[in-house]
Amino acid sequence: MENDSVSIFVLDAARLDPDDERWVPFRAAPSAAALGRMQNARARRLSLGAELVLGAALRLYGLSFVGAPAYLRAPGGRPYIPGGPHFSIAHAGRAAACAVSPEPIGFDMESAERRIMPGLADRVLSPREAEFGADVLRVWVAKESYLKYTGEGLAGPDMRELTFERGAVLRGGREAAQVRLFEAGGYIMALSSGRGADIRVRFFTEEEIFDALCGRRT
Numbered sequence: 001m002e003n004d005s006v007s008i009f010v011l012d013a014a015r016l017d018p019d020d021e022r023w024v025p026f027r028a029a030p031s032a033a034a035l036g037r038m039q040n041a042r043a044r045r046l047s048l049g050a051e052l053v054l055g056a057a058l059r060l061y062g063l064s065f066v067g068a069p070a071y072l073r074a075p076g077g078r079p080y081i082p083g084g085p086h087f088s089i090a091h092a093g094r095a096a097a098c099a100v101s102p103e104p105i106g107f108d109m110e111s112a113e114r115r116i117m118p119g120l121a122d123r124v125l126s127p128r129e130a131e132f133g134a135d136v137l138r139v140w141v142a143k144e145s146y147l148k149y150t151g152e153g154l155a156g157p158d159m160r161e162l163t164f165e166r167g168a169v170l171r172g173g174r175e176a177a178q179v180r181l182f183e184a185g186g187y188i189m190a191l192s193s194g195r196g197a198d199i200r201v202r203f204f205t206e207e208e209i210f211d212a213l214c215g216r217r218t
Contacts, residue, residue, distance in 0.1 A: 004200065005101075005200055006099055006191060006199045006200070007100050007200050007202070009056060009057040010095050010097040010187075011053040011056075011096050011110070013205045016048055016052075017074060018048045026055050027051055027067075027068055031118035034181055038190075049091065049095070050090075050096040050098070052209050053097045054087065054089055055068055056098075056187060057098040057100050059215065060125065063081075075157075076153055076155060076156075086103060088149075093186075097189075100161035101197065103194065103195075106144075106191070107189070108148060108191040109141065109189045110140070111187055112187060113186070114137060120136055123160070125139060126163045127160070127164050138164075138190075139164050141190045142164040145192040146169040146176065146179065146192045150176075159169065164179065178193055178194070179191075185201075189201070208210075
């Protein structure tokens with residue numbers, strides 16, 4: 001793999017069985033416990049899928065470790081590996097995905113068919129975006145990726161204070177990050193970074209993820 005590019009790994013988690021014992025070696029104890037407490041079947045599959053695709057992505061990126069990858073969390077909650085590559089996780093619809101990069105990134109995705117919730121535009125669009133009738137779903141995904149990039153997440157600024165235009169998120173009227181917004185596999189995806197990057201997207205089957213977790217190149 002060319003480690004100067006951003007690689008996005010996507011897993012269709014719709015048929016994942018969270019109780020399948022073959023996944024046990026690749027799950028961290030805290031997340032396994034949290035998964036056991038979840039009642040919603042879809043949430044369980046996506047949670048497991050996110051953990052599995054992270055482990056597979058980091059292995060395919062070149063990291064060597066046993067079991068689940070160990071990572072820390074920055075004050076804002078962003079996960080990171082000291083001295084390791086940067087990564088960002090997202091899930092939507094029936095898919096879980098992980099973006100891996102040598103430089104800081106933020107990644108988000110939503111199903112292109114997602115229904116827009118009433119009032120979402122009022123919470124997401126800046127006055128300028130609202131004036132020009134910006135696509136709410138695309139702007140939302142772009143701004144979510146930016147807040148993951150900064151590590152601020154839900155504690156970050158009001159989305160209405162940010163403006164997405166011409167491939168960048170503006171904050172206080174100045175460019176704060178470059179954003180690549182695109183569609184792949186029925187999903188709207190956004191990658192925020194400090195500069196433009198070559199992006200490679202790969203969709204995995206459950207068996208391919210298992211092979212990658214076992215150290216077998218796919």
